[in-house]
Amino acid sequence: MKLDDSGDAVEIRGLSLDEVTRAVRLLFAAERLQDQFEDYADTAVLMSMAEVKMPLVRSERAAATARTARLRQSLLRDREAWMTFTDLAALRDLKESSIRTWVTRKRDAGELFTVRADSHVVVPVLQLTSAGQLRTEIAALVSELSVAGVDGWSTWAWLTSPSEWLSGEVPAEVASVNPARAVRAARRQAAAIREGVEAHHRLIEHAALGRTSPDQ
Template sequence: MGTALAAHLADWIDGLGLTDHLADAGLPSFTRDEAGTPTWTEADGTALSDERLVQLDASLRDHGDDPAHGVPVALLLLARKARLRAELLTTPAWTYEHLAQVRDASVNATRFWVHKQAQAHQLFTVTRGEHLLVPAFQLTASGDVRPELLPVLEPLLSSGTDPWDAWIWLTHPAGLLGGGVPEQQAADPEEAALVAHAARKLAERAAASPKAARRAAPAPAVTPPAPGGGCGCGGHH
C-alpha cells in the first residue's frame, strides 16, 4: 500500500502544481527516479514510513467538506505568494545604482538614504539574489518616498510585516478596501484615511503573528556617506 499511496499522493500534489512548495511549508517532499517512482522524505532526509505517509495524506486532504478531495490550503497560499512575487519582479524596482541615477546622487549617499528611510519604517526593500531592490511604486519621480504612503507604510513595516507581503498587499486589490488597490487609493484624498485604517488593521494581525516576532531584529547600523562619493559597499548594489 505504501508504494501505491506514495505515487498517488505525489501525482495529486504534482497535479495541483504544488510540488516545489512542500519544503517551504515545512512538509515532507519527494523526488522521482528515472521511472517516475516517487520517494518521500522528511526535511532531514529521513525516508517516510508507511504510517507517516498515511498521516501526511490525511493532513493534506483534511480541508473542505470532502476530505478525499481536500486542498492543502497552506500550500496553495505559498504557491500564490510565489506566483505574485514573480509578477512583482517584472514591475519597476531600483537597485542602489539605478536609484542613485533617479535621485541624481552618489550610490553611497543613496544607500545611506535608503537605510535611513527603512529604519524609520518609511520605505521597504526586498532582496533578489545578491541584489537589494527598492520597489519603485513607493517613490516619486524624483526618488523620494510618496508622502501619501507614509501613513500606510509606517504601521505595516513597524509591525514586522514581511516586505514581500507588504508589496503584494499594497499593489493588488484588497478586500479591506472593497477591491481597491491600496497604493492607488492612498493618492486619493477621499480614500487616504480608509487606506491608512486598513493598513493598521493588517499590521495588527501581523504583529499578533508568531512569525512577526521571529522576524523582528535590530535594524542594521547606518553609516553616513563617506566624503568624496563612492559606494564603499565592497559588493553588488
C-alpha cells in the same frame, strides 16, 4: 515512551517535562520555518527536514505559497516597478553610497521597504515620486505594516493586491486618492497580523507548560 490520548489531552510517559517542552518548541519552530523558509531557513535545518520527509510547505499553505511565488515573479518581471541603488542614484544625481545610506535610514525608520531579488536589494518604485523622493501617503502605510513586523515582500504584495479592508480595492491606488482610508486599512491589516502572531505565541506557551502526569 508511552502516549495516552484521552481526547482532551495527551499524556506522555517516559519523558521529562523538559524533554517534552523542548520537543514541542522544536515542532513549532519547524512550522514557523515552513512559513518563512524562502528567507530564513538554514541549510542544515532543511537537510534535517528532508531526512525525516517533512515537507517545506504544509499542504494547507501550498496554494498560498504558489500564489505568492507568482506575484513575486510578476512584480520583478516589470522592470519599471523597481529600482536598484544605482538607478536611484542616477535619478537623484547622487553618489550610490549616499543613496544606500538614505535607503537604510528610511528603512530602519519604517518609512520605506526593500526586497531582495537574486543577489540585489531593490527599491519598489510605487513608494517613490518621479524625483526619487518618498511618497508620504505610501510611507504611512509602510510604517503601519512595519510596526507589525511585515517583511518587504509581504508589504509589496499587500500594497499591490486587492484588500478585504478596502472592499477589494488596491491599497496603493486608494492611498493616492484617499490616504486616510488607506491608512485605516493598513492598521486593520497590521492588527490582524499581530493578533495571529499573539495567538500563535499563546499556543506555544500553552504547549510548553503542558500537563504533568499524575504518576510523575
